[in-house]
Amino acid sequence: MTMNQNKKVPKIVIVGAGFAGLNVAKKLRKAKASITIIDKRNYHLFQPLLYQVAMAGLSPADIAYPIRSVLSGQKNINVVLGEVKNIEMDKKTIHGDFGKFEYDYLVVATGSEHSYFGQQDWEQHAPGLKTIEQATEIRRRVLSAYEKAEQETDIEKQKALLTFVVVGAGATGVELAGALCEIARFSFKKDFRNIDPSKSTVVLVEAGERVLPGYNVKSSIQAEKDLKKLGVKVMTSSRVNKVSEEGVVIGTDFLKASTVIWAAGVKPSALNKMLGPTDPQGRVFVEKDLSLKSHPEVFVAGDQIHFEQKGKALVGQAPVAMQQGLHIASNLLNLIKGKKTTKFSYFDKGQMATIGRSRAVVNIGKFSFHGFAAWLVWLVVHIYYLIGFKNKFFVMYQWIWSYATYKKGARLIVKKDWRQEPTASI
Amino acid sequence: MTMNQNKKVPKIVIVGAGFAGLNVAKKLRKAKASITIIDKRNYHLFQPLLYQVAMAGLSPADIAYPIRSVLSGQKNINVVLGEVKNIEMDKKTIHGDFGKFEYDYLVVATGSEHSYFGQQDWEQHAPGLKTIEQATEIRRRVLSAYEKAEQETDIEKQKALLTFVVVGAGATGVELAGALCEIARFSFKKDFRNIDPSKSTVVLVEAGERVLPGYNVKSSIQAEKDLKKLGVKVMTSSRVNKVSEEGVVIGTDFLKASTVIWAAGVKPSALNKMLGPTDPQGRVFVEKDLSLKSHPEVFVAGDQIHFEQKGKALVGQAPVAMQQGLHIASNLLNLIKGKKTTKFSYFDKGQMATIGRSRAVVNIGKFSFHGFAAWLVWLVVHIYYLIGFKNKFFVMYQWIWSYATYKKGARLIVKKDWRQEPTASI
Numbered sequence: 001m002t003m004n005q006n007k008k009v010p011k012i013v014i015v016g017a018g019f020a021g022l023n024v025a026k027k028l029r030k031a032k033a034s035i036t037i038i039d040k041r042n043y044h045l046f047q048p049l050l051y052q053v054a055m056a057g058l059s060p061a062d063i064a065y066p067i068r069s070v071l072s073g074q075k076n077i078n079v080v081l082g083e084v085k086n087i088e089m090d091k092k093t094i095h096g097d098f099g100k101f102e103y104d105y106l107v108v109a110t111g112s113e114h115s116y117f118g119q120q121d122w123e124q125h126a127p128g129l130k131t132i133e134q135a136t137e138i139r140r141r142v143l144s145a146y147e148k149a150e151q152e153t154d155i156e157k158q159k160a161l162l163t164f165v166v167v168g169a170g171a172t173g174v175e176l177a178g179a180l181c182e183i184a185r186f187s188f189k190k191d192f193r194n195i196d197p198s199k200s201t202v203v204l205v206e207a208g209e210r211v212l213p214g215y216n217v218k219s220s221i222q223a224e225k226d227l228k229k230l231g232v233k234v235m236t237s238s239r240v241n242k243v244s245e246e247g248v249v250i251g252t253d254f255l256k257a258s259t260v261i262w263a264a265g266v267k268p269s270a271l272n273k274m275l276g277p278t279d280p281q282g283r284v285f286v287e288k289d290l291s292l293k294s295h296p297e298v299f300v301a302g303d304q305i306h307f308e309q310k311g312k313a314l315v316g317q318a319p320v321a322m323q324q325g326l327h328i329a330s331n332l333l334n335l336i337k338g339k340k341t342t343k344f345s346y347f348d349k350g351q352m353a354t355i356g357r358s359r360a361v362v363n364i365g366k367f368s369f370h371g372f373a374a375w376l377v378w379l380v381v382h383i384y385y386l387i388g389f390k391n392k393f394f395v396m397y398q399w400i401w402s403y404a405t406y407k408k409g410a411r412l413i414v415k416k417d418w419r420q421e422p423t424a425s426i
Numbered sequence: 427m428t429m430n431q432n433k434k435v436p437k438i439v440i441v442g443a444g445f446a447g448l449n450v451a452k453k454l455r456k457a458k459a460s461i462t463i464i465d466k467r468n469y470h471l472f473q474p475l476l477y478q479v480a481m482a483g484l485s486p487a488d489i490a491y492p493i494r495s496v497l498s499g500q501k502n503i504n505v506v507l508g509e510v511k512n513i514e515m516d517k518k519t520i521h522g523d524f525g526k527f528e529y530d531y532l533v534v535a536t537g538s539e540h541s542y543f544g545q546q547d548w549e550q551h552a553p554g555l556k557t558i559e560q561a562t563e564i565r566r567r568v569l570s571a572y573e574k575a576e577q578e579t580d581i582e583k584q585k586a587l588l589t590f591v592v593v594g595a596g597a598t599g600v601e602l603a604g605a606l607c608e609i610a611r612f613s614f615k616k617d618f619r620n621i622d623p624s625k626s627t628v629v630l631v632e633a634g635e636r637v638l639p640g641y642n643v644k645s646s647i648q649a650e651k652d653l654k655k656l657g658v659k660v661m662t663s664s665r666v667n668k669v670s671e672e673g674v675v676i677g678t679d680f681l682k683a684s685t686v687i688w689a690a691g692v693k694p695s696a697l698n699k700m701l702g703p704t705d706p707q708g709r710v711f712v713e714k715d716l717s718l719k720s721h722p723e724v725f726v727a728g729d730q731i732h733f734e735q736k737g738k739a740l741v742g743q744a745p746v747a748m749q750q751g752l753h754i755a756s757n758l759l760n761l762i763k764g765k766k767t768t769k770f771s772y773f774d775k776g777q778m779a780t781i782g783r784s785r786a787v788v789n790i791g792k793f794s795f796h797g798f799a800a801w802l803v804w805l806v807v808h809i810y811y812l813i814g815f816k817n818k819f820f821v822m823y824q825w826i827w828s829y830a831t832y833k834k835g836a837r838l839i840v841k842k843d844w845r846q847e848p849t850a851s852i
């Protein structure tokens with residue numbers, strides 16, 4: 001490969017351009033280094049708003065930003081679209097569909113994907129929500145369910161088509177359930193003739209004792225109250241034991257439902273297996289400075305690491321990944337200058353989740369608040385962290401428009417296949 | 427099917443919610459009729475801007491509008507997502523995946539699709555541009571070609587990756603070729619390290635003697651001049667004799683190219699076969715009032731009909747379809763009131779095509795103008811005809827943003843498959 005990697009400056013390879021990886025790259029803007037950033041996608045995805053793509057509120061491009069554009073002015077960096085297949089830490093070399101790269105320092109931040117607790121065949125019936133492709137698949141299923149229900153004459157089948165199950169009541173699950181109710185009650189109100197969308201059933205199933213398990217108890221109670229007010233059927237301490245085309249088995253009860261969305265388990269990136277010892281969830285253990293014990297020139301960040309603070313492992317969240325990315329960058333800057341690395345410490349600015357169209361809960365340590373004010377804070381924070389003026393503006397504008405009209409701005413059932421069918425217009 | 431078709435009012439079925447069909451439906455707003463509109467898609471597509479989705483400038487939702495939303499306030503209409511498979515004109519019944527509908531009046535406006543002159547296997551190598559799926563496929567190919575070229579070390583292969591061929595120089599072909607050059611020269615300028623996107627080759631191949639064959643000669647000459655100024659290699663009187671994975675054969679010369687886009691032949695909707703006699707291109711003959719001779723209660727409009735005016739058959743264009751839709755609606759209103767139908771006559775307001783970022787040609791009969799002023803007219807007309815305030819605003823805003831920044835707002839390579847690959851992150 002012809003790379004403009006200067007021999008005299010250290011070679012840094014960053015794998016993954018999510019919140020962690022992209023922040024490493026951006027903070028190394030002025031570093032005297034030859035940097036390569038590799039991602040499977042050509043864009044950075046703002047995952048916290050992905051549920052709005054799934055719920056037909058936003059277009060994929062509104063929350064995705066081309067990695068090349070973000071870094072186009074940064075001369076020390078080379079963007080590679082590709083997938084890493086192997087890491088040879090002893091040879092300081094990574095391999096993939098792009099060929100191979102040698103490195104002096106390596107940053108791995110490839111995140112996590114959905115875990116179906118060993119039941120991989122559940123996936124086809126219950127898409128998760130980590131990628132744009134999954135979000136548009138969920139959008140396709142939800143919108144198609146309403147279209148099919150409108151044409152269905154069998155009452156039982158119609159009921160199944162209008163039953164939506166969200167598995168897992170973390171922030172994503174709560175936000176999905178709220179948005180599904182919002183669509184049913186408001187967005188689709190006047191659009192159908194044979195069904196009443198407001199009669200849809202939205203079920204949120206959580207194995208733990210309360211919704212938003214990572215939040216304080218007060219926030220959880222408030223969120224559950226708000227969800228119920230919206231019309232969500234909240235089932236805590238309930239385990240999904242089977243997912244099939246017909247529906248889900250919750251505990252021992254079968255619930256007929258044609259749309260199931262998976263917002264439950266995640267598992268760390270499979271690259272972890274090449275990095276070192278992991279915890280039972282597969283997250284790799286890192287040192288206090290986020291490097292690997294066996295290879296201090298390799299740093300790992302984001303959802304895929306086990307990093308304890310105050311005796312508890314940090315959870316996989318955008319703010320954690322961002323702060324870790326920035327910290328790794330400053331450690332790399334130290335190392336380039338011959339200085340020592342420093343310990344990472346997460347500064348918790350809080351966490352938040354929206355519930356429907358004008359409510360949210362905000363949780364900062366033991367403190368929490370909710371309602372309209374929390375929702376406004378949620379809006380401002382999300383707009384602030386979106387990359388690019390155009391995207392900030394677009395998302396904000398769509399929110400105002402949707403809020404005023406109750407409509408959804410990206411209500412498209414897009415097919416997977418682009419080729420003309422032989423019977424295309426028969 | 428339980429339809430709210432009142433027995434006392436006439437039943438009107440409209441097949442297709444394109445420019446013709448949707449205009450029929452909207453104009454029948456106050457008609458005392460029970461109307462059903464059927465489309466394969468859940469949205470109306472503004473096809474004249476589809477090339478901008480393919481060129482990563484707009485998102486699909488910016489130019490698509492849910493049919494249910496357009497017609498949600500119209501109580502006399504029922505929207506059905508489905509595909510018509512059979513028309514029994516003698517029984518006044520249509521059949522499809524939705525079941526069947528009886529009608530008193532039928533409107534068929536299902537448009538056209540791409541024709542590969544009997545070489546259907548060319549399609550996989552040269553997607554056309556009629557649907558959102560095709561537009562995102564073209565976007566995927568164009569963006570991926572640049573990504574692969576950036577990683578390619580073989581100069582010959584790199585050149586093929588940076589060669590883009592557009593087959594057919596009607597308005598769509600001209601607009602695509604111009605936009606491809608704009609991307610190469612401006613949008614991607616600073617984004618790559620190993621390739622110079624401005625060295626890309628864009629070839630526009632036209633079998634006829636001049637580009638924009640439907641326009642007056644002056645417009646064609648001006649358009650060709652503008653295209654060449656942008657850097658497009660224009661090949662008129664040139665026939666594509668083969669399309670393969672490696673490239674195209676133009677005349678007898680083979681041109682290596684990894685991206686080929688089909689903007690050449692179209693063929694009318696396959697439903698025409700059930701409607702009556704057609705011309706050699708497959709367009710069904712209609713009476714002066716746009717009805718079928720054999721079945722005066724059946725009206726047909728848009729790309730799929732042969733309708734002569736001033737001795738020439740009208741071409742398949744949005745304005746023609748829109749005017750025909752409105753005319754059919756007024757004929758239906760007449761028939762409901764027991765009056766006679768009237769003859770259709772197309773009022774030609776002109777036609778226009780953009781060339782790159784600030785040029786266009788406008789052609790009104792023998793009169794024509796071009797350049798920046800023409801481009802502004804093009805902008806205003808297209809914004810005006812877009813449905814929905816949100817979409818008008820979004821498209822306009824994206825154009826201003828793109829014009830100012832030279833960037834493309836929807837530069838996403840989205841995959842076709844949504845499921846997690848077993849090796850997703852290895």
